[in-house]
Amino acid sequence: MVGLMKFFASAALLAQSALASPALATRGEGIHLFNCRPFGGAGVPQTWLSIVVYCANDSDCSNLSYSPPSDNVCVKGTSSSSEVYHIWEGSSQSCTFPTGVTFSWNIPSNAQSQPNYSSVGSGSNGYRSFAGHKDDHTAGPSYNYHSCEKVYYYV
Numbered sequence: 001m002v003g004l005m006k007f008f009a010s011a012a013l014l015a016q017s018a019l020a021s022p023a024l025a026t027r028g029e030g031i032h033l034f035n036c037r038p039f040g041g042a043g044v045p046q047t048w049l050s051i052v053v054y055c056a057n058d059s060d061c062s063n064l065s066y067s068p069p070s071d072n073v074c075v076k077g078t079s080s081s082s083e084v085y086h087i088w089e090g091s092s093q094s095c096t097f098p099t100g101v102t103f104s105w106n107i108p109s110n111a112q113s114q115p116n117y118s119s120v121g122s123g124s125n126g127y128r129s130f131a132g133h134k135d136d137h138t139a140g141p142s143y144n145y146h147s148c149e150k151v152y153y154y155v
Protein backbone atom coordinates (compact mmCIF):
# COMPACT_ATOMS: atom_id res chain seq x y z
CA MET A 1 0.00 0.00 0.00
CA VAL A 2 2.83 2.38 0.91
CA GLY A 3 4.48 1.51 -2.40
CA LEU A 4 1.27 2.35 -4.24
CA MET A 5 1.02 5.74 -2.47
CA LYS A 6 4.61 6.49 -3.47
CA PHE A 7 3.72 5.61 -7.03
CA PHE A 8 0.80 8.03 -7.03
CA ALA A 9 2.94 10.74 -5.44
CA SER A 10 5.60 10.50 -8.14
CA ALA A 11 2.92 10.30 -10.85
CA ALA A 12 1.53 13.59 -9.51
CA LEU A 13 5.00 15.14 -9.61
CA LEU A 14 5.45 13.97 -13.18
CA ALA A 15 2.09 15.49 -14.11
CA GLN A 16 3.15 18.79 -12.51
CA SER A 17 6.40 18.98 -14.46
CA ALA A 18 4.54 18.06 -17.65
CA LEU A 19 2.21 21.01 -17.01
CA ALA A 20 5.16 23.29 -16.32
CA SER A 21 6.98 22.40 -19.52
CA PRO A 22 4.93 24.55 -21.98
CA ALA A 23 6.51 27.57 -20.28
CA LEU A 24 9.83 26.42 -21.75
CA ALA A 25 8.36 27.18 -25.17
CA THR A 26 8.56 30.91 -24.36
CA ARG A 27 12.38 30.53 -24.48
CA GLY A 28 12.11 29.78 -28.21
CA GLU A 29 12.52 32.37 -30.94
CA GLY A 30 9.90 34.99 -31.65
CA ILE A 31 9.29 37.92 -33.97
CA HIS A 32 7.56 41.05 -32.75
CA LEU A 33 5.98 44.00 -34.54
CA PHE A 34 6.41 47.18 -32.50
CA ASN A 35 5.45 50.83 -32.76
CA CYS A 36 8.10 52.97 -31.07
CA ARG A 37 7.90 56.54 -29.81
CA PRO A 38 10.93 58.76 -29.28
CA PHE A 39 12.20 59.40 -25.75
CA GLY A 40 12.12 63.09 -26.67
CA GLY A 41 14.70 65.84 -26.19
CA ALA A 42 14.90 69.49 -27.15
CA GLY A 43 16.34 70.22 -30.59
CA VAL A 44 16.47 66.56 -31.60
CA PRO A 45 14.42 65.65 -34.70
CA GLN A 46 11.72 63.23 -33.54
CA THR A 47 10.75 60.08 -35.41
CA TRP A 48 8.00 57.53 -34.79
CA LEU A 49 9.16 54.08 -35.82
CA SER A 50 7.46 50.82 -36.79
CA ILE A 51 9.91 47.95 -36.45
CA VAL A 52 10.06 44.17 -36.76
CA VAL A 53 12.33 42.57 -34.14
CA TYR A 54 13.73 39.06 -34.08
CA CYS A 55 14.37 37.66 -30.59
CA ALA A 56 16.26 34.34 -30.44
CA ASN A 57 14.90 34.25 -26.90
CA ASP A 58 11.30 35.42 -27.23
CA SER A 59 11.11 36.66 -23.63
CA ASP A 60 13.74 39.33 -24.48
CA CYS A 61 11.14 40.95 -26.75
CA SER A 62 8.95 41.61 -23.68
CA ASN A 63 11.81 42.84 -21.50
CA LEU A 64 11.74 46.59 -20.83
CA SER A 65 15.51 46.61 -20.17
CA TYR A 66 16.37 44.89 -23.43
CA SER A 67 17.71 46.67 -26.52
CA PRO A 68 17.80 44.45 -29.60
CA PRO A 69 21.03 44.55 -31.64
CA SER A 70 20.54 46.35 -34.99
CA ASP A 71 21.01 43.11 -36.99
CA ASN A 72 17.79 41.85 -35.35
CA VAL A 73 15.77 44.96 -36.20
CA CYS A 74 14.01 45.65 -39.49
CA VAL A 75 12.63 49.19 -39.78
CA LYS A 76 9.28 49.01 -41.59
CA GLY A 77 8.20 52.62 -41.19
CA THR A 78 9.60 56.00 -40.13
CA SER A 79 7.42 59.04 -39.58
CA SER A 80 8.11 62.59 -38.45
CA SER A 81 4.43 63.06 -37.48
CA SER A 82 3.60 62.38 -33.85
CA GLU A 83 2.06 58.94 -33.24
CA VAL A 84 1.80 58.14 -36.95
CA TYR A 85 2.82 54.54 -37.54
CA HIS A 86 3.01 52.02 -40.35
CA ILE A 87 -0.30 50.22 -41.11
CA TRP A 88 0.58 46.60 -40.36
CA GLU A 89 -2.74 45.14 -41.51
CA GLY A 90 -4.74 44.52 -44.65
CA SER A 91 -2.18 43.18 -47.14
CA SER A 92 0.67 40.76 -47.62
CA GLN A 93 3.76 42.57 -46.28
CA SER A 94 7.40 41.85 -45.54
CA CYS A 95 10.55 43.38 -44.10
CA THR A 96 14.17 42.41 -44.82
CA PHE A 97 16.61 42.46 -41.91
CA PRO A 98 20.23 43.67 -42.26
CA THR A 99 21.17 39.95 -42.22
CA GLY A 100 19.23 39.44 -45.49
CA VAL A 101 16.48 37.39 -43.83
CA THR A 102 12.99 38.47 -44.90
CA PHE A 103 10.00 38.09 -42.58
CA SER A 104 6.56 38.18 -44.20
CA TRP A 105 3.03 38.37 -42.79
CA ASN A 106 -0.56 39.07 -43.82
CA ILE A 107 -2.66 40.48 -40.97
CA PRO A 108 -6.44 40.86 -41.43
CA SER A 109 -7.60 44.52 -41.58
CA ASN A 110 -9.85 44.07 -38.55
CA ALA A 111 -7.14 42.53 -36.32
CA GLN A 112 -6.95 45.48 -33.92
CA SER A 113 -10.66 45.14 -33.08
CA GLN A 114 -10.12 41.52 -31.96
CA PRO A 115 -9.36 40.48 -28.35
CA ASN A 116 -5.75 40.53 -27.14
CA TYR A 117 -3.69 37.49 -28.20
CA SER A 118 -6.17 36.51 -30.97
CA SER A 119 -4.73 34.73 -33.96
CA VAL A 120 -3.79 37.00 -36.87
CA GLY A 121 -2.61 34.24 -39.20
CA SER A 122 0.86 33.02 -39.88
CA GLY A 123 4.18 34.63 -40.75
CA SER A 124 7.33 33.21 -42.29
CA ASN A 125 11.04 33.93 -42.29
CA GLY A 126 11.69 31.61 -45.21
CA TYR A 127 12.86 28.86 -42.85
CA ARG A 128 9.64 28.11 -41.02
CA SER A 129 6.13 29.31 -40.34
CA PHE A 130 5.24 31.26 -37.17
CA ALA A 131 1.82 31.65 -35.54
CA GLY A 132 0.85 35.32 -35.31
CA HIS A 133 -1.16 36.99 -32.53
CA LYS A 134 -2.45 40.42 -31.72
CA ASP A 135 -0.45 41.75 -28.76
CA ASP A 136 -1.71 43.83 -25.83
CA HIS A 137 -0.02 47.21 -26.53
CA THR A 138 2.02 47.08 -23.33
CA ALA A 139 5.61 48.35 -23.34
CA GLY A 140 8.39 46.18 -24.74
CA PRO A 141 12.09 46.83 -25.32
CA SER A 142 13.76 50.08 -26.29
CA TYR A 143 15.42 50.71 -29.60
CA ASN A 144 17.65 53.58 -30.62
CA TYR A 145 16.22 56.11 -28.11
CA HIS A 146 12.64 54.95 -28.67
CA SER A 147 10.35 53.02 -26.34
CA CYS A 148 8.40 50.33 -28.14
CA GLU A 149 4.82 49.16 -27.76
CA LYS A 150 3.87 45.56 -28.57
CA VAL A 151 1.41 45.39 -31.49
CA TYR A 152 1.74 41.82 -32.87
CA TYR A 153 3.95 38.82 -32.16
CA TYR A 154 4.84 35.58 -33.97
CA VAL A 155 6.07 32.46 -32.19
Ligand SMILES: *[C@@H]1O[C@H](CO)[C@@H](O)[C@H](O)[C@H]1NC(C)=O
Pocket residue numbers: 027056057059060
Ligand atom coordinates in the same frame (compact mmCIF):
# COMPACT_ATOMS: atom_id res chain seq x y z
C1 LIG B 1 16.48 33.25 -22.44
O1 LIG B 1 16.29 34.12 -21.33
C2 LIG B 1 16.21 33.44 -20.11
C3 LIG B 1 15.89 34.49 -19.03
O2 LIG B 1 16.80 35.53 -19.05
C4 LIG B 1 17.56 32.74 -19.86
O3 LIG B 1 17.48 32.02 -18.66
C5 LIG B 1 17.85 31.80 -21.02
O4 LIG B 1 19.14 31.24 -20.87
C6 LIG B 1 17.80 32.53 -22.34
N1 LIG B 1 17.92 31.58 -23.44
C7 LIG B 1 18.67 31.81 -24.51
C8 LIG B 1 18.65 30.76 -25.57
O5 LIG B 1 19.33 32.86 -24.64
Ligand SMILES: *[C@@H]1O[C@H](CO)[C@@H](O)[C@H](O)[C@H]1NC(C)=O
Pocket residue numbers: 059060063064065066067
Ligand atom coordinates in the same frame (compact mmCIF):
# COMPACT_ATOMS: atom_id res chain seq x y z
C1 LIG C 1 16.15 41.87 -19.26
O1 LIG C 1 17.21 42.41 -20.03
C2 LIG C 1 18.30 42.84 -19.22
C3 LIG C 1 19.30 43.53 -20.16
O2 LIG C 1 19.62 42.71 -21.25
C4 LIG C 1 18.89 41.65 -18.48
O3 LIG C 1 19.96 42.07 -17.65
C5 LIG C 1 17.81 41.00 -17.62
O4 LIG C 1 18.30 39.82 -17.03
C6 LIG C 1 16.60 40.65 -18.48
N1 LIG C 1 15.51 40.19 -17.63
C7 LIG C 1 14.87 39.03 -17.86
C8 LIG C 1 13.75 38.72 -16.93
O5 LIG C 1 15.17 38.28 -18.78
Ligand SMILES: *[C@@H]1O[C@H](CO)[C@@H](O)[C@H](O)[C@H]1NC(C)=O
Pocket residue numbers: 114115116135136137138
Ligand atom coordinates in the same frame (compact mmCIF):
# COMPACT_ATOMS: atom_id res chain seq x y z
C1 LIG D 1 -5.40 44.36 -24.03
O1 LIG D 1 -4.58 44.40 -22.89
C2 LIG D 1 -4.29 45.73 -22.45
C3 LIG D 1 -3.24 45.67 -21.36
O2 LIG D 1 -3.60 44.79 -20.35
C4 LIG D 1 -5.61 46.38 -22.01
O3 LIG D 1 -5.35 47.70 -21.60
C5 LIG D 1 -6.56 46.40 -23.19
O4 LIG D 1 -7.80 46.91 -22.81
C6 LIG D 1 -6.75 44.99 -23.77
N1 LIG D 1 -7.49 45.09 -25.02
C7 LIG D 1 -8.48 44.27 -25.35
C8 LIG D 1 -9.10 44.48 -26.68
O5 LIG D 1 -8.86 43.38 -24.59
